[in-house]
Amino acid sequence: MSGWIDISQFLDEGVPVWPGDTPFSYRLTWTKEESGSVNVGQVAMSTHTGTHIDAPFHFDEEGKRVGELDLAVYAGPAKVLDREGIGWIGPETLAGEEITGVERILIRTGAWKDRSRFPKAIPPVDPALAPWLKQRGIRLLGLDLPSVDPLDSKDLPAHHALARHGVHILEGVVLDEVQAGTYELVAFPLPLKQADGSPVRAALRPL
Template sequence: MIATPPPARLWDISQPLRPGLPVWPGDTAFGEERTWSIQPGCPVNVSRLVMSTHSGTHADAPLHYDAIGLTAGALDLAPYLGPAQVITVPPGTPFATVDDVAPHWRPGVPRLLLHSYDRFPHEAWRSDYTAIDPALIDWLAGQGGVLLGTDAPSLDPQDSKDLPAHTMLNRHRLAVLEGLVLDAVPDGIYELIALPLPLSNADASPVRAVLREWPQR
C-alpha cells in the first residue's frame, strides 16, 4: 500500500469579490445580481456579474499597458505556477527597491511576491500604496525572474501617466500579479498557483491566487 503524504498547507492570497470591493477610482464597481432563483419551475440559482478586469487580485496582460500587447487569453500560464518567494518591504515606503529585496533574495526562485501593507485595506481604497522602482524589475529580470507580484493595486503610483514600472515589465516580458493579500503569509518560499482566465480579448484577468507549502531544502 502506498503511503499518502499529509496534505500541504494552503494560503488563499486572493481578495474576496463582493459588492463594496474597493476599485481603482473611476473603474467599474463590482456588482452581482441573481437572475434565476430556485422556485417552482426553476431548479437552479444563476447570477450575473458586472466587474472590471482589474477587480480584486488580478493578472495584468500586456494589452493593459501596450496597445499591441497580448491579451489575458494569450498569456503563457507557466509564470503563474511554481516556486515563489514572499518578501516584506518596509510598510509606507513610496517605492519598493532593490535594496529592500536583494538582501533577502533566494537565488534560483523566479517569482517574487512583495508584501507591503501592515494590514490589507479590504474596506477602503488607499492611494498611498507602495509602488515598484523600475530598477527592481530590471534587477529581477537579471536574476532570471519570470513574475512579480504585489499586494498593491498597481506597480506604478496612482497619479503616474508614463507607467515606468509597467514599461520596464513589458521590456523584460515579466508576468505580474496585483492586489495579493499577504497579511497571513510569513516571508519564505512557496508554490504559487494563480492562473488567469482565458479571456480572449481582455487586458487583464481576475485570479484565484493561492500559495502552497514548498519543500524546504
C-alpha cells in the same frame, strides 16, 4: 484545500475598485423558483478588480492579451518577502535576498491597511527593478497593492519596464497573515482571450 493559503481578495459589493472603474456586482438573473431547477447568476466587474493579473495590452496597444499569456508563469515555486514599511520597491529593497533559482516573488509591503477602501497612496516600483529582476531570472512580481506604479501615474513607467524585461505582474494579493518563505503559488487568470487583465484565485502552499 488543506495546506493551501488563500491570498485572494473576496469579490462582493464591498470590494474597492479604482476610482471611476466598474463596481463589482453579482445578481441572480434566474432564481430556482423562477426556473424550476436552478439559480443562475450574473457578474459585472472590471478586469482589474481585487486580486488580478495585468496583461501587457492593459498599457500597450501592441501588447499581449490574457489569452496569449504563458500559464506556466502563474504557477510554481514563489518566494514571499516581508518588506513592511518601505517607501518604494527597487533593487535596494531586495538587496541581500537569496533568490537564486526563484522565478516568482511576492512582496508584502503592508501599505494597504484597510482593504474596504481604495488606498490613497502606495509604495511604487522603481522601473530600475525590472532589469534587476530579469538578470536574476524572475518572471513574476506580485504585490499586496493595486498597482506597481504611483496611483496617479499616466505613463506607467514600472508597468512598461517590467513588460520590456519579461516580468509579469500580479496585483492585489493578500499577504497579511503570510510568513516570509518559499511556497507553491497558483494564480491562473481566466481564459479571457482578448482581455487586458483578469481576476485570479491566488493561493500559496508552503514548500
